[in-house]
Amino acid sequence: GAVVSQHPSWVICKSGTSVKIECRSLDFQATTMFWYRQFPKQSLMLMATSNEGSKATYEQGVEKDKFLINHASLTLSTLTVTSAHPEDSSFYICSARVREGTGGGYTFGSGTRLTVV
Amino acid sequence: AQSVTQLGSHVSVSEGALVLLRCNYSSSVPPYLFWYVQYPNQGLQLLLKYTSAATLVKGINGFEAEFKKSETSFHLTKPSAHMSDAAEYFCAVGGTGTASKLTFGTGTRLQVTL
Numbered sequence: 198g199a200v201v202s203q204h205p206s207w208v209i210c211k212s213g214t215s216v217k218i219e220c221r222s223l224d225f226q227a228t229t230m231f232w233y234r235q236f237p238k239q240s241l242m243l244m245a246t247s248n249e250g251s252k253a254t255y256e257q258g259v260e261k262d263k264f265l266i267n268h269a270s271l272t273l274s275t276l277t278v279t280s281a282h283p284e285d286s287s288f289y290i291c292s293a294r295v296r297e298g299t300g301g302g303y304t305f306g307s308g309t310r311l312t313v314v
Numbered sequence: 315a316q317s318v319t320q321l322g323s324h325v326s327v328s329e330g331a332l333v334l335l336r337c338n339y340s341s342s343v344p345p346y347l348f349w350y351v352q353y354p355n356q357g358l359q360l361l362l363k364y365t366s367a368a369t370l371v372k373g374i375n376g377f378e379a380e381f382k383k384s385e386t387s388f389h390l391t392k393p394s395a396h397m398s399d400a401a402e403y404f405c406a407v408g409g410t411g412t413a414s415k416l417t418f419g420t421g422t423r424l425q426v427t428l
Contacts, residue, residue: 231415240404240420290357303416305357
C-alpha cells in the first residue's frame with residue numbers, strides 16, 4: 198500500500214533554532230502533501246497544503262515565515278519550523294492522497310514530536 | 315464548506331461489548347468520509363472509507379460504518395471490543411480531488427475495560 202515516510206520521529210531543539218521535518222512518499226507520487234499540527238489530546242489542524250513545484254497554501258492564522266514548506270519533487274515535502282519557540286512544541290503530521298484509482302484514501306506519516314526547550 | 319461532529323470525546327466499553335462511535339457530517343457536495351485510528355505518538359491509520367459506493371463499509375480490525383444520508387451520519391461500530399482497540403478515533407470528511415483536504419472531527423478516545 199501507499200506509504201509516507203516521515204522523519205524524524207521526534208526532535209528536541211533549543212529555542213531560536215530551526216528544525217526540518219521531511220515527508221517522502223515511498224511508492225507513489227504525491228503532487229499534494231498536507232501538513233497538520235496536533236496538540237495533546239486534540240484533533241489535527243491543517244496548517245498548509247503543499248503542491249509540487251509551487252508555493253504552499255497556508256490556512257488562516259498560520260505564519261508562513263515561521264513554517265516554511267517546500268515541495269521540490271513529487272516524492273518529497275519538507276516543513277521547516279524556523280526560530281522555534283516552546284509554543285511551537287507539538288506533534289506534526291504529514292499526509293498525501295493517493296490517486297483516485299486506488300480508492301481516494303489519504304495516507305499519513307508517522308508524525309514528528311517536536312519539543313522546543 | 316465541510317465539517318464533521320463527533321459526539322462524545324470519551325467512550326468507555328467493556329471488553330466484548332459493542333463499540334459505537336458517532337460521527338455526523340455537513341457537506342454541500344457528496345462527501346468522502348473516513349474513519350482513522352491513532353495510537354499514542356503515532357500517525358493515523360485508515361480504518362475505512364466511504365466513497366459513494368456501498369453505504370455499509372467494512373474496514374480493518376472488524377470495524378464497519380454505515381453512511382446514512384438522511385441522518386448525515388457515518389457512525390463507526392464494532393460488535394465486540396478488544397483491549398487493543400483502545401485508541402483515539404477520528405472521523406473526517408474530504409472531497410474528490412487529490413488536492414482536497416481532509417477536515418477532522420475532534421476525536422473520540424475509546425477506553426476498553428476488563
